[in-house]
Amino acid sequence: MQRLKQHQRTGIVSEAEMKRSGVIPPLSRLKKGPVAIVECIENIPCNPCVYACPRKAISMKGGLTGTPKVDFDKCNGCTSCVARCPGLAIFVVNYAYSETRATVALPYELLPKPKQGQRVAALDRTGKKVCTGEVIKVWDTKALDRCAVVTVAIPKKYWNKVRNIKVRHRKG
Numbered sequence: 001m002q003r004l005k006q007h008q009r010t011g012i013v014s015e016a017e018m019k020r021s022g023v024i025p026p027l028s029r030l031k032k033g034p035v036a037i038v039e040c041i042e043n044i045p046c047n048p049c050v051y052a053c054p055r056k057a058i059s060m061k062g063g064l065t066g067t068p069k070v071d072f073d074k075c076n077g078c079t080s081c082v083a084r085c086p087g088l089a090i091f092v093v094n095y096a097y098s099e100t101r102a103t104v105a106l107p108y109e110l111l112p113k114p115k116q117g118q119r120v121a122a123l124d125r126t127g128k129k130v131c132t133g134e135v136i137k138v139w140d141t142k143a144l145d146r147c148a149v150v151t152v153a154i155p156k157k158y159w160n161k162v163r164n165i166k167v168r169h170r171k172g
Contacts, residue, residue, distance in 0.1 A: 012125045013039050015160060024160065025072045030095035034077020034105075038068045039163075040089040052084035079105045079139065083147040092151075093159050102159040103136055105151040113148055114138060114167045121166040122154050130154075130161050 018024050021041045029035055038049060038058065043065045049058045050068065057074035058081060060066035077092045082105055084090075092105040104122075114120055114135045122133035133152035140148035154162050 013041055017041060021067070022069065025070075025093075027095075029072045030093065030159070033096050034079075034092050034094040034103075035072055036070050036075050036077060036079075036081055037091050037093055038070055038081075038085075038089060039091065040068055040085070040087055043067055046086065048084040048086065049081045049090060052081040054078065054080055077105075079149050079151075082107050082149045083139075083144040088147075091163060095156065095159050097153060098156075100156055101153045102156045103151050103153050104133075104159065104162050105137075105149050106163060106165070108148045108150040108165065109146060110167070112167055112169055113140060114150055114165065118167070120152060120168070122152060122158065122162040123164040123166055124161050125163050127164065129166070130158050133162065133165060135165075 023037060023039055025035050045064045047060055047064055050060055055074050057071045058068050060068050079092045082090045082092060088107045094103040097103045116135055116138055118135045120133050120135060121129045122131045124130050131154055133154040135150060136153050137151040138148055152165055
C-alpha cells in the first residue's frame with residue numbers, strides 16, 4: 001500500500017513537504033525583502049496566481065494542472081497574488097522587516113476584519129496559536145472580491161509557521 005504524504009492525510013502541508021517541493025525561498029533571498037510563498041503542491045487545475053503577478057514571477061510548468069513555482073529573483077512581494085488564490089495558499093513573507101520581527105501578508109475572508117495596529121492571535125497551519133502579532137496593514141478593496149490581504153508583524157522565528165490570524169470580536 002502506498003504511503004500517503006502528510007498533506008494527503010491531514011489536508012495540511014508540512015514544512016518538510018514544502019522544502020522538498022522548492023516552495024521555500026533560500027535564506028539569502030528572504031533577507032532581501034518581501035517574497036511570495038505559494039504553498040500549493042497539488043496538481044490541480046488552477047492558475048489565477050500566474051495571471052495576477054505583474055512581474056511574471058509565478059509560472060506553471062506542465063500547464064493548468066502543474067504546480068505553481070515562484071521565481072524568487074523576479075518576485076518583489078507586491079501581494080497581488082495573495083487574494084487571487086482560491087485555495088488561500090499564497091503568503092508574502094518579509095523576513096527583513098526588522099531585526100526582531102518579520103511580516104506575513106495573508107488572505108483573510110472572515111469577519112470582523114482586523115484593524116491596523118490591532119493585536120491578533122497568530123496561528124499556524126493547523127489553527128494553533130503560535131504567538132501574538134500586530135496588524136501592520138489591511139488591504140481590502142472591492143477588486144479583491146471580499147478577500148482582504150492582512151499583513152501581520154510577528155517574532156522573526158515564526159516567519160514560516162504563521163499562516164492565519166484570529167481576530168477578537170470587540171463587544172459594544
